[in-house]
Structure formats: C-alpha cells, structure tokens
Amino acid sequence: MQMTHTTCNPKKRAAVLTLGCKVNFYESEIMTEKLQADNWQIVSAKEHADLYVIHSCTVTAEAGRQTRQEVRRAARRNPDAFLVVAGCYAEMEHEVCEKMPEVSMVLSNRDKLFIAEKVKQSSSSIFRQQDPQQRWQADISNAPELISGYIDRTRAFVQVQQGCDQGCTFCIIHTARGPSRSYSQQHILLQISTLLQNGYKEIVICGIDLGSWGSDLVDASSGNPPNLFGLLKAMLAIPGEYRVRLSSIDPIHLDDELLDLIGADSRVCPHLHLSLQSANRLILKRMKRRYDPEFLYERVHTAQSKIPDLLLSADILVGFPTETVTQFEDTLRSIYDLGITYPHVFPYSERAGTPAARIPFQIPKQERKERVSLIKEAGDHVRQGVFLEKIGGVERILVERLDNSASKQYHGRADNYLPVYINNNVSDIGEFAHVRISNTSGKALIAQTLEQE
Template sequence: MNEVVTFGCRLNFYESELIKEALRKAERENVIVVHSCAVTNEAERQVKQKIRKIHKHDPNKEIIVVGCAVQLDPKSYSSIPGVSKVLGNQDKLKAENYLLGNNKMLVSDSASTALINKFEDRSRAFIEVQNGCNHSCTFCSITEARGNNRSVPINNIIEQIKIFVANGYQEVVFTGVDITDFGADLFGKPSLGSMIRRVLKDVPELERLRLSSIDVAEIDDKLMDLIVNESRLMPHLHLSLQSGNNLILKRMKRRHNREQVIEFCHKVKSLRPNITFGADIIAGFPTETDEMFQDTVDLLKAANIVYLHAFPYSKRKNTPAARMPQVPENVRRERVRNLREMNKEMMSSFYQSLIGTKQSILVEQNNIGRAENFALIKLVSKVQAKSIVKANVIGTESGYLIGSVFS
C-alpha cells in the first residue's frame, strides 16, 4: 500500500491527491512519497527528520521525496539514506516518473497546474486555481520553487467543481500560491472576482466556496462586492500580511501598508458583520525592532485577526533578506510566543462571543466541523460527514465550540 506524507500549504495537500493518482497509474505498491515544503528552515528540518524516521522504522521501504524543497536543493534530499528518487514540482505530477528504473533525480525548471478527478478522505474539496507568483518578496524562495503565475482556465475550474459536487462535496476551497493574482495570464485577463461570479452562476448546486490566503493589495471592486454580498462565499478571509510595520513591509517588498489592512478589515466588517479574519505573520524579520514588532501586535488587535499563523523569520539562501542585519533567533522565538499567547486570548474571546448563536456547520470527521466563519465546532449528536447542519452553540471546550444540532 502506498502513502503520501504531506508538509506545507493547502496547495501541497491538493497536489498530493494528484500524486496518489500518479502512483495508481504507475501501478506502484509499497511506496512512501514525502511531499516537501521549503517555506522555512524549520519546515525543511521536519521533512528531513520524517524521511530519516521512515527509513529507520522500515529500511526496506522505498522513499520518494518531491516538491518545493527538492526543487530548490535536490542533491541534499537525494543523498539522504533510504531515498530512491527525488522529483521537482513539475515532475512530481507525472505517473511515468514513479516507475522503477527512471532517473533518481528529476527536477525541471518550473511547476505545472493540473486538475484532479477525485479527492480522498476530506469533507471539503481543494481546487488549485492558480500556481506560481510574479512577485519577489525579499524573504521568499517560493517563486524560485514554483515559477511565475499561471492560472487554470475558468472552464476547467467549473468542470472540476461539478465533479466534486456530483461526488457529494458541498464546500470547495480555492487554493494557489497567489490566488488574488488569478487571470493576469489568461486571455481577457479575468479577475478572481469575475471568475468566482462565473463559478457560482454555472454551479448553483455548490453550497459553500472558501478562499485560501489572499493579498489585500490585489482585492478589486468585483471581489470586494462578492466578499460583502455573496452568502455562498464564506465569511472568513485569511490575509497574507507578514508584518504590521510599514518600514518592515517595504523591506519585505510587500505591496500594502498597515493603514490599508486596517481600513479593509473595518470596511468589510461594517458591511458584513459576521466575517472573520486570519493572517500570516513573520516575527523577527531582519532589522525588526521591539517598536516595529509592537506595530504588528497593534495591527492584529485593530483589525481583529482571530486566526493567526505566526512564524519566526527563517533565513533562506539567495534571498535579499538573508543579506540584511538579522534579529537574534531567541528574540524571533520570543516574539512568536507572544503572538501566539495573544492569539489564544483573542480566539477564546471570539468563541465566547458565539455562545448562544446559530451556526451552519460542514461536518468533518468524528462529529467535528467548521462553521461558515471557520470556527471549529464539536457536535453533541452523531452526524454524517460531508453534510451541512444547523447548530446552536451551547458552550466551549478545549479549543472547540460545542453545538447542538436542530432541524
């Protein structure tokens, strides 16, 4: 039996389904594919640790390592004991590359986009609508690993969603590297907003559509109108922020400033009060002082960011940020710890505010599901996975809301 061990972003989890299909087409058995991530040094450390653990536990198991970390540094992965093959981002999706006897190292220059026919073991379906990135943030090596922006044609997206809906999926998540840059490379340059409107019109059976990380600087009027007024577009936005200090944002080469973020969140909240926000934050970026870090803390509070992904800055070779004056590692770790502690309090307050409300829940495994605002809720009665139910929120418990289903 084959296994795919996935690290990293939602796009990786989507592509892991393609890899499973490629293994089936290649008629491979007893293979473990480690789908790598290169967003931080810690991510790469965890990937290498997992490879060594697999090999130690079963030295006869064939291990194939694929993905972004391989794309950036294939030799360091092909040399790990137990690794039989490494495949870059384009090559990992092709069945023929998993056949025995092929080259041990296949790393082409760019990644490719693709659609899948089915999705395993999840209550919501992920769809890659875009891959790659045209921007050059000073801390990031993903552009090198994934290539330039490439959008999936709208007709292909609609076809894929129809397949998922026919197979019982009621929620679809759009994923990619920079999804708000969707369409810039397609004929007519359709925007993400115009694509979403077309999808919702052509697939009326789709109950819920959710967006992965978006960039405030790329949100146009069409997308804003949908965020505010379209009930099938879930009231939960995850923002690619990275910092709350304007000078650090400039040094990161981000295209927004703190004022734009706060204004955007306040405007959307005033027009759609049930919306919630998440964000990615890098703590301890080179040259970040205590005062600059405090700007980030203040922004998270001002914008009411509930779902926080906070990480210490990770020095990536061949990036401009790697040549800037570095913040000590212990300071980076302490700032992340402070952010996460603050977020626990904000999350607890948010969950308390939902007690007594009615929520629409997409049920996942073990009677746990997600509300439209992405709150995690445990249901007191057994409900079939993939179904959408209404629930009264009656309390909280260990990071969950507690919900009682009603008809």
C-alpha cells in the same frame, strides 16, 4: 546517486505524505490518483509501504527539517522501500536530498505530477537542473487531469493558480514555484463540478498567489485579463448546496468588487485568511510587500463593513531582520485592532539566496520565539472574545469527523471557520448541520443540533 533500494513493482503499496500548503495537498491528490491508475494500492504513510512519496515544503528551515525527518521515519518503516522526495524542498535542496542514503529519487515541482512514469524509470535520481528561461515554460492552461476527491477529507482543495511574481525578500517560494501561471477558468469550473458531483460540500480555492489569478490570461469577450472576482462569480453559477472558501490572499487583492460578492452570496464563506506578514511600514517596505499599514487597515475595515460575520485569520512573520521591538509592537497591535482571530505566526527563517538573508542585522532566534508567543497570546485573547459572542447563536457547520476521544463528539467548522464540537448525533460526516452554540471549551465552540432542543 548510488541506488541501494528495490525497484518499483506495480500492484504494491504506496503512501503519499504531504507537508506544507493547500496547493501541496491538491497536487498530492493528483499524484495519488496517478499512482492508483498505475495499479498501486494507496495506504497511509504510517503504514508499511513499498513506495513512499514525501511531498515537501521549504517555506521555512523548520519545513526542511520536517521533510528530512519524514524521510527517515518512512525508511524505518520499510528500509527496502523506494523513497521519493518531491515538491519545494526537493526543488531547492535537491543535492541535500540526493545525498540522503534513504532517498531513491528526487522529483522537481515540474516532474512530480508525472510520478507514476518517473517511478517506473527507477534507475537513478532524475532531478533535472533546467535552464531558468525554460524551466517554467510548460503551458499550465492545460492543467493536470481532474481529481475525483480526497482520501479522508470533507473539504476539497482546488488549485487555480501556480507560482508568484512578487519576490518578497524573505521568501524562497517564488523560486521554487516559478512565475505566476493561471489555470483556465474552464478547467477550474470542471474540477469544481466534478467534486460537487462526488458529494463535497466545501470547495477551498487555493493558489500560491491566489489573487493574481487571471493576470496572465486574456478574456475572450473583453480582451482584458480576467480576475478572481469573475472566477468566483462563475463558480457561484454552478447550482447546488455547497460553500466556497478562499484560501490565503494578499490584502492588495481585496478590491471592493470581490468583497461585495463575498458579502452578498451566502455560499461564499465569511472568512479571509490574509497574507499579512507585518503591520509596520518600514518592515513591510523591506519585505517588499505591496501595501502599507494604512492600506491594510482600510481594506480590512472595508471588508468587515461589507461581509457580515467576517472572521479573519492571517499569516504573520516576526523577527524579520532589523525589526525593532517598537516595529514588532505595530504588528502585535494589529491583531487586536483588526480582530485577527487566528494568527498563523512564523519566526523569520533565513533562506539561502533571498535578499533578507543578506541583511546584516539578524534578530536572535530566542527573541523571534518570544515574539511568536506574544502574537499567539494576542490571537488567543481575540479568539476567546469571539467565542463568547457566539454563545446562544445558531451556526451552520460542515461535519468533518467523529472525534476519537472518549467524548465521542462530532467535529465541524462553521461558515466563518470557527471550530465546533457537537454533543449529540448529527447529519452524516461531510454534510451540513445547523447547531446552537451553548458553550466554549476554550479551543472550540460547543453546540447541540437544533433538532435536539
């Protein structure tokens, strides 16, 4: 690839822009701290910088479009900047990235965590197409250096696992990220302890397939693979006032042992974000998911019986090839049946190389959009009911920020993830506060601190 940009010079300004999942945010912080250690001044991606890193996502075609858009925006801010595209879109579409005239370097998922070293080379695009058998053989148990925290974030994401073995027919991420590999429990606990010592009150545990953590490890005492229950139990042995939230988890991993622990310890947030996708039997089978509707309903109802005040959010995929109106309605009905307060809904997006993209009967894109709207409407209906039930009650929130609007309200989230606006002065940002819910704006709960009653 022809290089037309300035070479990189230490002690200049660098910006890392993150698209996509919580794992990306954790990895972006690793890149940020490595650049800082190499004498780069970190600035916002909205500012003029000498180096821009676009940490990309490729879960949908829209995510790819956003990556290309952000590349062009960064180039407009500084046409002479050294511009790096890294992450899953770079992994899967490296040739597209290399052909963009604005791009100086393309980094694979394996190389991006060595960004400071790679940028110093800066003589050509260094994306390497590796042999599939050797591509992911690095020992992930020796995890990257610990991060100290996040810029402008009160919640700290901690990646515990990488990759996925599932191979869902619609998904490209298992190709972009490789097979499931677990970080060691020792590293994870050290990372969490570091973040707690640095003042973080919420730790969000994340992975590409979170519930598979430990499947590739061996417990020294038992000789068996450890699991997420054991990891969470070990986390909770760390003393302190904090809370732990699990990120997206497959229903297949919601075993009774894990649910009992979540329900028994108040430091574990009563919130599950389910990788649900569909609630129709045939569509789940064609997606190559690991459960059927009966299993899904049974696990959710069991979770609701074991975890007080449980709130559910979920990833939903609509318009999968061959999905009929009746099959879609099974998923729509599940929003009400299961009480999915926050459905994170996507229209199906053809990803080249996936089995689903080869299915002849593709749903028209307009129909996919309409189904997205119906799922969102169902979520709105469920959410308003939850909001009304909360009026008059007391919630513990983590204060996240001061709203910049004229109202100057503080914004936070309750343990179960509900958004809360506070009308009066509260504890410092990043601290817990107990509030009484007085109303709802339709999008969030309105509250006052108990001290002001």
